[in-house]
Amino acid sequence: MNDNFTIHKTDKPKEKPDQNSLGFGKYFSDHMFVMEYTKGKGWHDGKIVPYGPISLDPAAAVLHYAIEMFEGMKAYKTKDGRTLLFRPEMNAKRLNITCDRLCIPEMDEKLFLDAVKAIVDFEKDWIPQGEGRSLYIRPFIIADEVFVGLRPAEHFTFIVFLSPVGSYYAGGLSPTKLLVEDEYIRAAPGGTGYAKVGGNYAGTLKAQQKAIGMGLDQVLWLDGVEKKYVEEIGASNAFFVIDGEVVTPPAGGTILKGITRDSCLQLLKKWGYKVSERKVSIEEIFNACESGKLDEAFATGTAAVISPVGELTWKGKKIAINGGKTGAISQRLYDELYGIQTGELEDSMGWTVEV
Numbered sequence: 001m002n003d004n005f006t007i008h009k010t011d012k013p014k015e016k017p018d019q020n021s022l023g024f025g026k027y028f029s030d031h032m033f034v035m036e037y038t039k040g041k042g043w044h045d046g047k048i049v050p051y052g053p054i055s056l057d058p059a060a061a062v063l064h065y066a067i068e069m070f071e072g073m074k075a076y077k078t079k080d081g082r083t084l085l086f087r088p089e090m091n092a093k094r095l096n097i098t099c100d101r102l103c104i105p106e107m108d109e110k111l112f113l114d115a116v117k118a119i120v121d122f123e124k125d126w127i128p129q130g131e132g133r134s135l136y137i138r139p140f141i142i143a144d145e146v147f148v149g150l151r152p153a154e155h156f157t158f159i160v161f162l163s164p165v166g167s168y169y170a171g172g173l174s175p176t177k178l179l180v181e182d183e184y185i186r187a188a189p190g191g192t193g194y195a196k197v198g199g200n201y202a203g204t205l206k207a208q209q210k211a212i213g214m215g216l217d218q219v220l221w222l223d224g225v226e227k228k229y230v231e232e233i234g235a236s237n238a239f240f241v242i243d244g245e246v247v248t249p250p251a252g253g254t255i256l257k258g259i260t261r262d263s264c265l266q267l268l269k270k271w272g273y274k275v276s277e278r279k280v281s282i283e284e285i286f287n288a289c290e291s292g293k294l295d296e297a298f299a300t301g302t303a304a305v306i307s308p309v310g311e312l313t314w315k316g317k318k319i320a321i322n323g324g325k326t327g328a329i330s331q332r333l334y335d336e337l338y339g340i341q342t343g344e345l346e347d348s349m350g351w352t353v354e355v
């Protein structure tokens with residue numbers, strides 16, 4: 001552990017939740033990591049403290065202008081008791097890409113990794129074991145400077161908290177039903193779509209609520225200019241298998257460059273699949289389905305891992321994908337990724353980092 005971090009231990013440790021009813025994001029461990037940024041001083045005073053509410057001035061910039069960014073990653077406990085992180089250096093890099101977009105000061109990648117490792121190691125008893133379970137890690141930064149004028153902030157707080165989780169979707173690996181959203185958009189060129197900022201998510205709720213009201217699970221986003229090309233699936237990246245070719249939209253400025261997406265691309269290429277990062281229109285997908293060439297579709301993300309798609313609804317028209325069942329490629333990717341993440345399979349890609 002970084003010797004510069006101080007530790008304040010809770011005197012009220014919580015009872016651990018029932019492992020069979022974890023769900024996603026409902027329970028939190030006993031401690032969190034907190035560090036401040038002050039202009040002229042940089043990031044300083046990293047510490048582990050009891051998990052609990054934080055106090056903010058009503059004029060804190062984050063509350064008014066959404067100067068906030070976050071990351072999402074997971075820790076796994078192996079059968080032989082080791083703690084593994086999955087490609088955490090990618091989260092460190094993406095954190096800085098996001099920070100740059102919001103004029104938040106950069107954080108040294110090693111400092112970020114030290115902080116994540118320190119809190120995960122301290123809370124390792126909170127990592128649940130068993131199929132689909134992990135410790136979700138939520139690092140985030142808020143501008144807590146007290147100033148109502150609009151300009152880049154000069155004081156920030158970085159926090160990492162931990163949540164023992166099961167599956168993101170209640171149905172686990174069972175295929176989801178998506179609404180192809182043709183009214184609201186998530187991102188536009190020149191905006192913040194490629195960055196992991198809280199402000200990107202608030203604007204998606206209306207569409208998600210619409211999908212759920214229609215008895216569907218999630219939204220498939222189209223591009224913000226023509227509403228023609230597929231972009232993302234809720235808070236995850238989108239993949240389609242069309243006539244044997246695995247296609248995912250290119251990570252331009254409007255989609256989040258997922259770490260799971262990159263891992264899937266690398267595995268698929270290694271396995272010899274034809275893989276393309278290219279624009280794919282929703283029309284191409286519906287046409288492929290009609291001519292029997294849409295083999296499968298799936299979403300990728302830290303929270304969801306691999307989530308197969310069983311049905312799409314676009315402008316009132318419904319199509320079923322792979323008979324509404326999990327496809328072979330989705331299953332193979334899930335088995336391989338989850339196997340590497342949990343230490344059950346050999347990590348031939350060198351992706352896991354032991355804490």
Ligand code: PLP
Pocket residue numbers: 072232234235236237255256257258259260261300301302303
């Ligand atoms: N797209 C969005 C909008 C997300 O919020 C996420 C989740 O982090 C992803 C994609 C998937 O990214 P990753 O695989 O790095 O979790």
Ligand code: COI
Pocket residue numbers: 071072073235301302303304
């Ligand atoms: C993640 O996959 O880490 C996410 O950020 C999704 C989140 C909205 C729960």
